[in-house]
Amino acid sequence: MSLVDLLETGNVDTFSKARRNMEICNACRYCEGYCAVFPAMERRRLFSSGDLMHLSNLCHNCQGCYHACQYAPPHEYGINIPEVFSTIRVETYKQYAWPNQLSIMFNKGGLIASIAVAVSIGLIIFLCLYFIQNDTFFGIHLNEGAFYKIVPYNIMVLVPSAISIFAILSISISTKRFWNDVNQSNIKIKFSYIKTAIIDVLTLKHLSGGGHGCNDISDKFTQWRRFHHQFTMYGFMLCFASTSVATIYDHFLNLQAPYAYLSIPVLLGTIGGILLSIGSTGLLIIKWKSDPKPQAIKTLGLDYGFLFLLKGVAETGLLLLIFRETSAMGALLAIHLGFVLALFLLLPYSKFVHGIYRFIALIINASETQKDHLNN
């Protein structure tokens, strides 16, 4: 029995509901200009579980089709595409998680993120106070290598490396399994498909909803969700670039942090941190204020948990930068590393995987769209 069969066996109601929703939409087609989901739906007559997972991950949850739908609740058809697709997305994250026993972490995303942060920060502070003198932890350190006086170099290198290797392995296995099940027409990946998918991601084209934006909070269209998504994504990328450049400085140029305020790692990290803080805060507010009816309530904890981690990493990093020349540096470094540790530990079991599965859905969509153009 394939993963996709197992998935459907355990979630008959969700998949049956999604299939019924798609069959009604395919007859109606009122929303075909709203997003990439509807043209992709119209290419299909029957909806296998793989098709439904592909369409669910192609959906960016703008809620436009819910507010436009004459068959939405309280109509007896009860069409609610964003809600049913959100539920399927989380079911796919759980089903393809590796090792599968850890898929349970998707059930309580917010709670698990909070526990992970508390435990990580507590553990780092405990180890610091156990192994180094209080005077050192609460001291002022101004020179190169100051951070290593709080957390030794070997720990700072080995722990993140081990966690990153595990996260990459786990996400790679999940991605391969997901690809095998959603690639129903055995697409051979071409450079042009990847290029289109990358442009879609970088511009977040689909979040523009054909130009008018999303129904962020109500039936009024706005671009706020797209902007905050962009801030979050580019902020995360810049923070990652900052860490990568700092790693090169440290290991290949023998230059140790903290770096000058106008150095490349600090500039990248500062801009990235500010964007990430604005983006994650904005998305949290939008999520908090939005209408719960087109959302799958049980998936909200996952969204809140991941945004909380991103916001925590960004803002503690900025605080560390501001106060790094004071006696608060040791405690702020421990708190920042606690957030970073929790984020990377939970990466394969958090909303982060949404970005990977969505990228695969965009590759499949690019291949189908290009074939349509060739056939017309």
Ligand code: SF4
């Ligand atoms: S969501 Fe409603 S209005 Fe839109 S295509 Fe489906 S059935 Fe029609």
Ligand code: SF4
């Ligand atoms: S919620 Fe938005 S992205 Fe998802 S199917 Fe409806 S219109 Fe498309």
